[in-house]
Amino acid sequence: MDLGISGKRAVVIGGSQGLGLAVCERLAAEGVNLLLFARDSKKLDEACGQLRSAHGVQVDACAGDITRAEDIDRVAAQAAGNGGVHILVLNTPRPPSPMRDFLQENEDARWEQAYQQQLHGALLVLRKLVPLVAESGWGRVVAITSASIKQPMPRHALSTIFRAGVQAALKHLAMELAPRGVTVNAVAPATVITPTFSTFHNLEARIQSVPMKRVGQPEELSATVAFLASAHAGFITGETIQLDGGQTLALC
Numbered sequence: 001m002d003l004g005i006s007g008k009r010a011v012v013i014g015g016s017q018g019l020g021l022a023v024c025e026r027l028a029a030e031g032v033n034l035l036l037f038a039r040d041s042k043k044l045d046e047a048c049g050q051l052r053s054a055h056g057v058q059v060d061a062c063a064g065d066i067t068r069a070e071d072i073d074r075v076a077a078q079a080a081g082n083g084g085v086h087i088l089v090l091n092t093p094r095p096p097s098p099m100r101d102f103l104q105e106n107e108d109a110r111w112e113q114a115y116q117q118q119l120h121g122a123l124l125v126l127r128k129l130v131p132l133v134a135e136s137g138w139g140r141v142v143a144i145t146s147a148s149i150k151q152p153m154p155r156h157a158l159s160t161i162f163r164a165g166v167q168a169a170l171k172h173l174a175m176e177l178a179p180r181g182v183t184v185n186a187v188a189p190a191t192v193i194t195p196t197f198s199t200f201h202n203l204e205a206r207i208q209s210v211p212m213k214r215v216g217q218p219e220e221l222s223a224t225v226a227f228l229a230s231a232h233a234g235f236i237t238g239e240t241i242q243l244d245g246g247q248t249l250a251l252c
Contacts, residue, residue, distance in 0.1 A: 170184050192221055
């Protein structure tokens with residue numbers, strides 16, 4: 001199915017590896033031109049070369065830290081200079097390792113790190129890049145959050161708490177931007193393969209807790225993000241799509 005977004009311009013935060021890179025691959029396959037933002041310049045260069053070679057789209061990079069306002073200003077300026085932004089994909093870093101339950105989180109430094117990377121940084125991106133999306137007259141904002149925002153999972157306290165804050169911001173934006181033709185949605189994964197998947201606590205038991213008895217694939221997440229970013233999803237906004245194999249049963 002043609003998603004109707006060929007030639008659109010997307011900024012993908014955290015697009016150099018893992019789920020972010022999978023999203024870039026899927027958007028590039030649809031003909032979307034990309035601007036990738038991440039911390040590691042080497043990984044960014046490798047990802048850009050891979051995407052250009054495979055899909056023949058324009059792919060640019062901006063190296064920076066999501067917690068630094070000046071770095072988000074740079075990627076916003078670069079995006080504006082490239083002709084603006086139609087699609088913004090927000091993919092924040094994972095919580096500090098090892099992941100812990102709430103009452104085990106006794107280190108202020110871990111709380112601060114999680115706050116900076118998952119909430120403060122996300123708000124910086126939304127505040128500085130969403131206005132560019134709104135200016136385009138056609139826009140999609142898609143955030144990758146976590147299934148734990150609806151059903152808290154063991155040892156996910158930092159992820160649950162701060163990503164819930166991101167969800168609240170998305171609700172406000174969905175209301176504010178709907179009259180301008182911009183949709184705002186989230187994809188909430190759980191037990192999806194990432195570069196750190198093998199380090200998860202009690203991995204086999206976690207897989208068995210999934211009703212489908214398997215892990216999710218990056219391609220399944222990236223296809224969901226691409227659909228929400230597509231021309232076909234123009235009447236879907238303010239929604240969270242659970243991508244968790246049935247761990248959160250929310251049909252209602």
